[in-house]
Amino acid sequence: MRAPDGPPVTAGDVLLSIDNVSLSFGGVKAVSGVSFDIRKGEIRAIIGPNGAGKTSMLNIINGFYHPQEGVITFKGEARSRMRPHDAADGGIARTFQNVALFRGMTALDNIMAGRTLKMRRNMFWQMLRVGPALAEEVEHRHRVEEIIDFLKIQEIRRTPVSRLPYGLQKRVELGRALAMEPELLLLDEPMAGMNIEEKEDMSRFILDVNDHYGTTIALIEHDMGVVMDLSDRVVVLDHGIKIADGTPNEVKSNQAVIDAYLGVAH
Amino acid sequence: MFYRETGQFKSSYAADMQIFPIRQDRIALWVVLALAFIGIPLLNAFHIWPFGSEYMLRAILIPFLILSLAAIGLNILTGYCGQLSLGSGAFMAIGAYSAYKFATGVHLPFGLFDLSIPPLPMLPSILLGALMSAVVGILFGIPSLRIKGLYLAVATLAAQFFFDWVFIRVKWFTNYNSSGSVSAPDLNFFGFVVNAPIERYLLCLVFVAIFALLAKNLVRGNIGRQWMATRDMDIAAELMGIRPLYAKLSAFAISSFIMGVAGALWAFVYLGAWEPLAFSIDRSFQILFMVIIGGLGSILGSFLGAAFILVLPILLDQVPHALGVPISVETVSLLVFIITGALICWLLIVEPRGFARLWLTGKEKLRLWPYPY
Numbered sequence: 001m002r003a004p005d006g007p008p009v010t011a012g013d014v015l016l017s018i019d020n021v022s023l024s025f026g027g028v029k030a031v032s033g034v035s036f037d038i039r040k041g042e043i044r045a046i047i048g049p050n051g052a053g054k055t056s057m058l059n060i061i062n063g064f065y066h067p068q069e070g071v072i073t074f075k076g077e078a079r080s081r082m083r084p085h086d087a088a089d090g091g092i093a094r095t096f097q098n099v100a101l102f103r104g105m106t107a108l109d110n111i112m113a114g115r116t117l118k119m120r121r122n123m124f125w126q127m128l129r130v131g132p133a134l135a136e137e138v139e140h141r142h143r144v145e146e147i148i149d150f151l152k153i154q155e156i157r158r159t160p161v162s163r164l165p166y167g168l169q170k171r172v173e174l175g176r177a178l179a180m181e182p183e184l185l186l187l188d189e190p191m192a193g194m195n196i197e198e199k200e201d202m203s204r205f206i207l208d209v210n211d212h213y214g215t216t217i218a219l220i221e222h223d224m225g226v227v228m229d230l231s232d233r234v235v236v237l238d239h240g241i242k243i244a245d246g247t248p249n250e251v252k253s254n255q256a257v258i259d260a261y262l263g264v265a266h
Numbered sequence: 267m268f269y270r271e272t273g274q275f276k277s278s279y280a281a282d283m284q285i286f287p288i289r290q291d292r293i294a295l296w297v298v299l300a301l302a303f304i305g306i307p308l309l310n311a312f313h314i315w316p317f318g319s320e321y322m323l324r325a326i327l328i329p330f331l332i333l334s335l336a337a338i339g340l341n342i343l344t345g346y347c348g349q350l351s352l353g354s355g356a357f358m359a360i361g362a363y364s365a366y367k368f369a370t371g372v373h374l375p376f377g378l379f380d381l382s383i384p385p386l387p388m389l390p391s392i393l394l395g396a397l398m399s400a401v402v403g404i405l406f407g408i409p410s411l412r413i414k415g416l417y418l419a420v421a422t423l424a425a426q427f428f429f430d431w432v433f434i435r436v437k438w439f440t441n442y443n444s445s446g447s448v449s450a451p452d453l454n455f456f457g458f459v460v461n462a463p464i465e466r467y468l469l470c471l472v473f474v475a476i477f478a479l480l481a482k483n484l485v486r487g488n489i490g491r492q493w494m495a496t497r498d499m500d501i502a503a504e505l506m507g508i509r510p511l512y513a514k515l516s517a518f519a520i521s522s523f524i525m526g527v528a529g530a531l532w533a534f535v536y537l538g539a540w541e542p543l544a545f546s547i548d549r550s551f552q553i554l555f556m557v558i559i560g561g562l563g564s565i566l567g568s569f570l571g572a573a574f575i576l577v578l579p580i581l582l583d584q585v586p587h588a589l590g591v592p593i594s595v596e597t598v599s600l601l602v603f604i605i606t607g608a609l610i611c612w613l614l615i616v617e618p619r620g621f622a623r624l625w626l627t628g629k630e631k632l633r634l635w636p637y638p639y
Contacts, residue, residue, distance in 0.1 A: 030431065062505055064501075083504075084505045085504055085505075085506075085507045085508065085509050088505060088506055088507030089507055093506070094505060096502065097505070100499050100501070100502035101498075101499070101502075102494055102495045102497075102498035102499055102502070102503070103495055103498050103499070104497065104498050104563060105491070105494050105498065109494070112491055113491040113492070113494075113495045113503075113506065113508075114506060115488075116488060116491065116492060116495075116506060117506075117507040119488045123484070123489050123516060123520075126483060126484055126489055127480045127483050127484050127487075128483065129483040129487060133332060133487070137283065137403045137487065137488075138279045138280050141282075141283065141548035142281040145279075150314055170512070176506070180506065180507070191357065259602070262582075
């Protein structure tokens with residue numbers, strides 16, 4: 001389900017729009033009637049208290065959950081039911097709240113796995129691993145090494161990821177998502193559980209990705225300092241409902257947001 | 267190892283991505299291959315110990331090679347792709363019986379649709395037999411899209427019992443032989459008839475060397491990364507564009523193909539004449555143990571596991587006799603069971619990931635030796 005080869009989406013245009021989307025699991029409404037959009041080239045934060053439906057929102061965007069109502073338009077194409085690998089094919093990559101690396105593989109192999117969709121040689125060529133198959137493997141290794149340099153993880157490329165400290169695992173996971181050369185990168189709490197230095201490093205990487213590759217980023221984060229500094233626009237969810245949407249400053253002073261985070265006297 | 271990669275600089279990614287990036291490892295591989303292809307035939311030609319009789323080849327090396335091949339097949343499915351299978355015996359049997367049918371001529375009397383294939387030469391028969399095994403592997407792999415782990419193991423167990431039954435009951439597969447046993451046709455490869463034990467050994471060695479290389483290339487390529495990704499974190503794999511259907515069924519197909527080749531070799535080259543019992547559930551377990559003890563997700567581990575499970579009991583069997591301890595043969599065989607079982611338990615407690623991991627740990631330690639880190 002590749003997006004049509006229409007005119008390229010330029011900076012500032014809407015890349016993805018969510019229209020009146022609702023998702024429920026049995027009687028539990030995870031998301032109800034949420035609408036917002038993500039523009040090309042921006043860093044869009046999705047925030048809200050625990051259980052607000054943020055992760056569900058990301059899962060809807062990359063096709064893992066199928067909303068009962070609403071329309072999602074990605075690169076100008078409205079889509080209904082879509083399998084996760086179709087979303088990946090269309091240029092949506094993500095990282096996970098709990099690191100979801102392939103634990104038995106090295107950092108290098110994890111990032112190489114991100115190139116899967118770009119590799120075209122079939123099994124028989126791979127079996128022989130000569131000529132075009134080897135050339136393809138080398139070509140993708142080049143791209144992966146660029147990402148490894150970019151994320152400054154050269155010295156751990158041969159280490160099985162299960163042995164890496166948490167902060168580096170998060171960085172490898174970002175690398176794996178970048179290897180897909182996504183147009184839209186979804187980051188689910190990229191800084192959860194990190195200390196201040198690691199957060200600063202990760203923030204810099206996110207800004208660099210946005211700047212260097214021009215990748216549009218949607219991120220969920222609980223650290224308000226990070227959210228306010230990084231993001232261009234913020235959407236606030238609470239109990240599956242959108243309560244605010246705007247620039248960090250607008251959101252910060254919004255009474256509904258303050259109430260949702262701090263609670264209100266009844 | 268006592269040698270390091272120091273001073274061996276790579277100037278291309280192709281050089282960096284070799285199977286053995288360190289020069290000494292490559293030399294070691296060539297030495298092993300030279301021993302296997304030239305050394306052993308020479309020793310055998312001059313009847314030098316331990317090749318004084320045919321025992322070493324017939325009872326140890328030939329079954330070791332064939333079961334290593336089967337273990338490589340299962341390792342692709344269980345070790346690399348994470349799909350537990352108890353049907354190895356069935357897939358080997360399909361390879362063996364299909365190869366037998368292709369080698370003796372296929373005739374399907376279906377009335378209107380009367381299919382007849384004349385007897386095929388040996389090599390195409392074995393490969394077509396393996397292909398049949400791959401097709402059945404894909405069919406029995408379909409449940410893996412919905413069920414995982416032990417439940418999948420039960421589904422593959424169904425394959426095992428079903429094909430045990432088929433090859434006993436459906437006389438067509440045994441060419442209506444009244445005893446139900448089957449004799450292998452001549453091992454004629456391009457006019458050369460393989461007969462002597464050393465020829466049989468070399469035949470197995472060629473098959474194992476080729477398939478081990480192809481399997482290694484697969485597991486370090488794109489499809490191998492897809493298998494391991496599916497094994498380690500199937501949801502993340504799917505969100506990265508890896509289709510679970512393709513990854514799992516391709517693992518089933520490749521794995522069954524290799525096990526089919528191993529089955530055909532086991533029947534034709536090792537046994538010569540066989541009954542369905544040769545591919546019973548015991549065989550499935552034996553190969554699964556080889557893979558677990560050798561190391562899940564390692565081609566080298568398949569060889570180490572096969573060596574341990576197959577060769578250790580044979581060696582233990584010889585010990586009392588060699589030491590001159592007067593105990594009966596029955597006691598020895600019981601003791602062998604007890605000792606082998608205890609060793610397996612001990613090994614799995616010490617290193618649950620098998621010999622391959624022990625090997626890696628040892629290499630890392632030696633690399634830093636004499637410093638602890």
